[in-house]
Amino acid sequence: MKQPFPFSAIVGQDDMKLSMILTAIDPTIGGVLVFGDRGTGKSTAVRALAALLPQIQRVEGCPVNSEKAEDVPVWVEMADKKISAAPTPVVDLPLGVTEDRVTGALDIEKALSNGEKAFQPGLLARANRGYLYIDEVNLLEDHIVDLLLDVAQSGENVVEREGLSIRHPSRFVLVGSGNPEEGELRPQLLDRFGLSVDVTSPTTIEDRVEVIKRRDAYETDHEAFMVRWKAENALVRTQIESARQSLHHLKTTDSALTDIAALCLKLGADGLRGELTLLKAARAFAAYRDDTAIGRDHIRAVAPMALRHRLRRDPLDDAGSGARVARVVEDVLA
Known part of the structure; x- marks a missing residue:
């Protein structure tokens, strides 16, 4: 397989x-x-x-992937509750x-x-x-x-x-x-x-050709193709693991929170879930970039994906939700 x-x-x-x-x-x-x-x-x-994805610690054979022996549900019959790493x-x-x-x-x-x-x-x-x-x-x-x-x-x-x-x-x-x-x-x-x-589909000939080349190599010379990309995948995995470790040590300034609130307010996003999601996404992006504090660059990068689906429809605005978010981001974070 x-x-x-x-x-x-x-x-x-x-x-x-x-x-x-x-x-x-x-x-x-x-x-x-x-x-x-x-x-x-x-x-x-x-x-x-x-x-x-980094591996998780789980009780072997537990149907709900319990992290600790005491977390195994009472309806699960297990004699040995050995803990090991699993995907x-x-x-x-x-x-x-x-x-x-x-x-x-x-x-x-x-x-x-x-x-x-x-x-x-x-x-x-x-x-x-x-x-x-x-x-x-x-x-x-x-x-x-x-x-x-x-x-x-x-x-x-x-x-x-x-x-x-x-x-x-x-x-x-x-x-x-x-x-x-x-x-x-x-x-x-x-x-x-x-x-x-x-x-969307790639819009340039170069990108389309590259997609064809890589997919063809994956199907015709599978082992060599997987070896070719093993190092790049390992690098991303290492960055994810490192970002997880540094995530909760990042500084969140009042100015960053003010920017986030101002964005959501001007966009008319419903509820406060948008602010909370934008904060978490910006923090994760800063950790992934190995930065020490959340800045406007991080907020600007993740705002469209965190907010585009939380906007109320505007029948007078023909622009898509992503374009509306980008427009407000440039206005608020200029």
Whole structure:
């Protein structure tokens, strides 16, 4: 089985790659929504991100990836609770998935063979402390959207049916991708994504040729291609790990907070989630750049992805949301 296409080998799409790196540095940013045309590398980038994520410490065999032995849910039967390093989980949630597959349900095999009520964990258990990826997220059925909203809000999955009463932690970074021509995203779910980016096909011949070359090399000489990009991927992973360590030592000045509040106020962003997300994203970007304090350059770089999906629609403004944010950023942070 081939390894995923290397993250560092993706041509262009800098905003998309940066947004994913920022959520890897600070998962509390709240996930990423990537909208764009088909064939622009959305799914490729998400699956490639898994190779960059630092490993987590988890109890071996725990279905919810518990960090400590005492965190293992009571319904999990484990004799040995050995802790070891494991890859950060990246779980796909397919369209048409049933609610039982998402939340977990009664283990029918054990019920029939042993007559016991045992819980079979679902995708929300596997995604705990990792990533949950939904391709074509705008086509997701409403009842699954409602379920995800509840879990994203509480950080806990609750299953109450078929005589079961199960709870387990489910904290994950939500990543969604889709084509806007196929339908809009519900506002409640849209608000749950910390960052939002739009991707387009490459517009220059040079970039298109480079995309073709790299994809062809990946498919025809896979091993050599993976070796070629191993060092670049390792560098990004090291930067993510270093940024995680320095994240909470960064200085946040009152002037930076004033800039963030002024931006959101002038844009008319609903609520205060925009300010908080912009602060976290700017802090993660400063840590990634190995800077010691948040400055206007950091705020300017991440403001469009943190705020473009939080704007109220203006029927008198034909500019896209990204352009509106850029215009206000230049005005406020000139």
